[in-house]
Amino acid sequence: MAKFWIVGVFCLAALLQLTMARDVAEVINNDIREHLKAYQKFLEEDDGTHKADLTKLISLTETALKEDDVDKKQLLLKDLSAQFTPEFNEFFSKKLEEYTVNDNIKDSIEFYKSLSSSAEFKEEITKTIATLEALLKETEKQKKIDGLIAVEKNFSPEFQNFLKNNALPTVNRELQKNAEFFENLLVENEGLFTNEIKELKAKAEAALGDISVDEKQVALQQITNPTNQELFQYLQKKFIELN
Structure with a gap:
């Protein structure tokens, strides 16, 4: 159930x-x-x-x-x-x-809209926003997820570099903070959710690798929103204790 x-x-x-x-x-x-x-x-x-x-x-x-x-x-x-x-x-x-x-799609739309002042990449930004807005009308959830991840696949190399300069540092900082948080929990070794925390740490570290910004954002969403309710509540408490 x-x-x-x-x-x-x-x-x-x-x-x-x-x-x-x-x-x-x-x-x-x-x-x-x-x-x-x-x-x-x-x-x-x-x-x-x-x-x-x-x-x-x-x-x-x-x-x-x-x-x-x-x-x-x-x-x-x-x-x-x-x-x-x-x-x-x-x-x-x-x-x-x-x-x-x-x-998540709406957040992405707002992000790309925030870049609209760039004259050099105006065409690609406008096209991306239109693609994301079309995704909102898609009825199948998996197609939405796949579409969000695939958004960057057709970007020009120049636009990809532009995006990295604007979004990548922020996402990577959040991923790194999470990886360090999970490492601190493992060092503390309370014996609670050890395997789950190891998996979250590994996912955060993997997302710091050479993947698209959208893939990183999806990974960040997954590690900050584990579907295990008890684990999520435990992480809430530990985050507050350690910060």
Whole structure:
């Protein structure tokens, strides 16, 4: 059965929240608020088939948001999927995955729009934005993901270098920070999620290699948003403790 994972909706949202938050409760609350925006959007778009369950989900999530005790808050979130049928859980998981992919595409569109002042690469930037906007209309999630990764494949070498100079340093810094964070956890050796943390560290280090910026962003999204809820909550707490 699919579960509800309380994870960052945006590619860098988790890191940003962890950096800015005063405590674990604030981190979780920030994440819940972002998810509630998505859930409300699902409800507005629904044809009535899942209206009752989506309304119930919003209500339960708002209850978790209002809970002050962190352990009780996390327990409420952990038990969300048990309140619904397997069919709804599956529907919801797919909707949330699609929402996340769409938001990554929107972030990419905003990034390329921020480069539009470059006269030298105006044509390629305009074409890229049009391609990404078309991806938002694609109905199959995997095609969206593949399309996002493939965006850079047709760029001229000159434009690729331009992008690296503008985006690559930032993405690499975030990947490096994550790799160092995971290494610190392994050195601390609490014996929790050791294999999972090793895998995340390896993925971060691999993404620092010679791959496209979009592939790096996808990797960054994956390592900052692990689908294991307990692992994600553990990483939240450790990030705050170590920073």
